[in-house]
Amino acid sequence: MQNTQLTYSPIDGSLYVERPLADRAQIQQAITSAARAQKQWRQTGIAHRAAICSAMLECFLARSDEIAEQLCWMMGRPIRYARGEVNGTADRARYMIEIAEQALADIRLPEKDEIRCYIKREPLGLVYVIAPWNYPYLTAINTVVPALMAGNGVLLKHAPQTPLCAEQLVESFREAGLPDGLFQFLHLSSDNAQWLAQQAQIDHVAFTGSVATGRKVEQALAGRFTGLGLELGGKDPAYIRADADLGRAVETVIDGAMFNSGQSCCSIERIYVHRDLYPAFIDRAVNLVKHYRLGRPDDPETTLGPMVSAGAADLVRAQIAEALAAGAEPLVDPALFPLEKPGSPYMAPQLLVNVNHKMLVMREESFAPLAGIMPVDDDRQAIQLMNDSEFGLSAAVFSRDLNAAEAIGQQLETGTFFVNRCDYLEPGLAWTGVKNSGRGCSLSSLGYGQLTRPKSFHIRP
Template identity: 35%
Template sequence: MQEQDRLFIGGEWVAPSGTRTIEVVSPHSEQVIARVAAPGTEDVDRAVAAARTAFDEGPWPRLDPAERVAVIRRLGALLKPRRKELSELISAEMGAPISFAKLSHVTLPLLMMGAFADIAENLAWEEPRKGFYGQDVLLRKEPIGVVAAIVPWNMPLFLTIGKLVPALLAGCSVVLKPSPETPLDAYALAESLAEAGLPQGVVSVLPGDREIGEYLVAHPGVDKVSFTGSTAAGRLVAASCGSNLKRVSLELGGKSAAVVLDDADPAAVAAGVEIAGLMNSGQACVAQTRILVPRARYGEFVDALAAMVEALPVGDPSDPATKVGPLVARRQQERVRGYIEEGQKEGARLVVGGSDLPAGVDQGWYVRPTVFADVESSMRIAQEEIFGPVLTVLPYSDDADAVRIADDTEYGLSGSVWTSDVERGLAVARRVRSGTFGVNQAYSMDPNAPFGGVKASGIGRELGREGIEGYLDVKSISVAPPS
C-alpha cells in the first residue's frame, strides 16, 4: 500500500500541520490502496503565503515568457516516461478502464502541455495600438496573481494540466487542490514539478475535502479561482468569489444531447455514442447522455443503442478489454442506481441494464450500463446530470423540434449531431445553445480551441489561447512623446 506522510507546499515536501490522513479506496476491490496526509487550514495558509511571496517578490511572473515555456517543456519531458505509471495510478484510484486511462487521462494531457507551450510562444504579450486621440497605447498582458485551482476526481490529471499549465505559462503561482478520491496522480505530478526547475513557492499541491476547498476559495491571498465540479458547488464558489470581487472561472455540469438526424446510420451512431455518452464509465461532464432520435426511425436507433450497450465489457478496470469500470465511490453508485429506479417510476421504459450489479460482478462500485426509451424531456433522468453509464433516448418530430429539446435543460456544455449531410449538421450545431459541439463525433477536447459552457454549465473558457488569457490581465499604457 502506498503511503505519503508529507505535503507538497511551495515546491518542497513538508510535514503537515495535523495528523489526519486520506484513505484512497479502490472502486474495484473496495480495499484501501493508499494513505496520504490530509492538509488542514494552516497548511492552506502556508501554501497561499508561499504562492503570494513567489508572485509578489519572486522571479516567475517577471521572467520572459520563453523562459516559462522552457520549464513547461521540461516538465512534459519528465512526465512522458511516467505515462504507464500515471495511467495505472488513475485507473486504480478512480476506476477508469486502463485503455481509456492511457489515452484520455494521460496521453492527451501530455499532448496538451506541448500545445499550450506552442500557444504561449506565439502569444502577443505586448501589442501596440493607435489610440483614439492620436497617442500610442501599449497593451500589456500580465499574470493575474495567485490562482486556486480546484480539480474533481473524474478526469484528475487532464483537468489539472488544463488549469495548472496555462496559469504557469501566464506567470501565476498556483495552489492546486485535487479531490481526496484521486490524490495519487497529483503527487506523482508534484514529484516531476519538483524536478522541473520552478522557483520556490510557485506550486503547492493540497488534496483535500470540501472544507479545505471552501477555505482556499475564500482565502484573501488568492486572486483567482479556477473550479471544475458540480453546478451546485459552482454556485457556492461563484458566490464566495463575487462577495470578494475575486476572479473566477467555472467548468460545471452538463446534460448534453446527441442529436441524431433522420439520414444517420444507426450502427454508426451507436458506435459514436459509446464514446460520446459512456466515456469514463459515464463520469464525464461532456457526456452526451440524452440521445435525440427521429420519431419515424425511433425503434431502429433504440435497438442499435441497446445492442451496443449490451455488448460492452464491464469489469476490472485493469483489464485492457474493459470498456466500463466501476464508479468512483459507493455514494456515486448509490446515486446512479437511484436515478435508474427513478426513471422506471417516472414511466420510462428500461431497455437494457438496471440497478443491480452487472453479471459476473460481486464486489466493487459497479452499475450496469443502462438504456431508457420512451423518455420525456420533463423527466428527471432527462434533466439532471446522472454521472454514470445511463443513456436516455428521446423522440423528436423535425430538426426544429430536436433543437428545442436539446436546449430544454439548464445546461449548455457540449453536444453533437449525427448525419450524412455535414452542412445540415452544421446548421443544427449553430442553433443549439452550447459551449462546444461535434458533428459526427463527440466533441474532442482540442488544446488549440477554447472549452467551456453556457447557462448553468459554467463561466469562462479553458484550453486554447483563451485558456491562457483567462489567467492574464490586460494593462493599457498610453505613451506621449517627451515635451
C-alpha cells in the same frame, strides 16, 4: 477535526491512499512561498517558462505506467484506457505552451503623432485550482500550464478520490526545474478548501465539479472581487438526423455515453433520433452496449469499469427506478453483467426508451453509463428538446448535410457544438459552458485571457 484523508479504491473497496490534511498554518505558508516565487517568476521570459513546462512533460510521460495504474485504482478507469489520459494531458499542455507567446503578445495600436499605445497581458498572481476526480489530469492541466506560462503561481487541490494526481504533477514540475514554491499541491478538508479560496492573496479560482459545490465556491467569493472560472455539470444531448450515417452515429454516441463509465461532464446522456431511423438506431445501439465487458479495471480485457463509488452508482439506480415507475422501458438486461448489484460501484450500462423530460434521467446529471433515447419528428422538435435543460456544456448533431447541422448548432444553447462527433476537447477551441454548466473558459488563446489582466500603456513623447 479530521486530519487525515482516506481514498478507497472502487475496484475492491480497499484503502488505497492515506494522506495528512494541511492545517491553516501550512496553507498560509504555502501561500506565502508561492507569492514569493511568483514575484520572481513573472520576470522570466516566455521562452524560459516554455522550456521548463516542456521538460515537465518529459518527466510526466516517463511515469506513464505508474500514473495509469494509479488512475485505475483511484477512480476505476480501465487500465487499457488509463494511459490515454496521460498522453492526452501531454498533448493539451504542449498546445497551450506553443500558443503562449502569441496569446500573451502585446496588442499594439497604430502610432499617431508619435504616440505609442499598447496593451500588455500581465499575470494575475496566485491561481487556485480545484480539480475533480473523473479526468483528474486533463481538467487540471487546462489551467495549471497556461497559468504558469502566463507568469502566475499555482496552488492545486485535487479531489480526495485522486490525491496522487496532484502529487505527480508537482513532482514532475520539480524534476523539470520549476522554482520551489511556485506550484504546490495541498490536501485539504472542505472547510479549509473554502478558506483558502477566501484568502486575499488568491487572485483567481478555477473550479471544476458539481453545480452544488460551484455555488458554494461562488458564494464564498462573493464581494471579494476574486476571479472565478467554473466548469460545472452537463446533461449533454445528441441528435441523429434522418440523413445521418447510422453506423457512425451509433458507434460515436454510445462511446460518448459509456466511456469512463459515463463519468464525464460532456458525456452523452440524452439521445434524440429522427423517427425514420429510430428503430434501426435502437437495434444497433442495444447490440453495441451488450458487447461491453463490465469488470475490474485492472483487467486488460475490461471495457467498462466501476463507477467511482457504490453511493454514486446507487444514486443512478434510483434515477432509473424513478423512470421505470413512470413508464420508461429498459433495453439492456442487467443480468448480462453479473457484477451489477445494488450497493456495488459496478453498474451495468443501460439505455432507456419511453422517457420524457419529467423524468430525472432526462433532467438531472446522471454521470453514469446511462442514456435516455427519444424519437423526434424533425429538427425543430429536436432543437426544442435539446435546449430544454438547465445545462449547456456540449451538444452534437449527426448528419450528412453539414450546412443544415451547422444551422442547428446556431440555435442550440451550448458552449461547444459538434457535428458527427461528441465527448471531445480540441485545445484550440475555448472550453466553456452556458446556463448551469459554468462561467468563463479554459484552453485556446481565450483561456489565457482568464489568467491575465490587461494593462494599457499610453506613451506620448
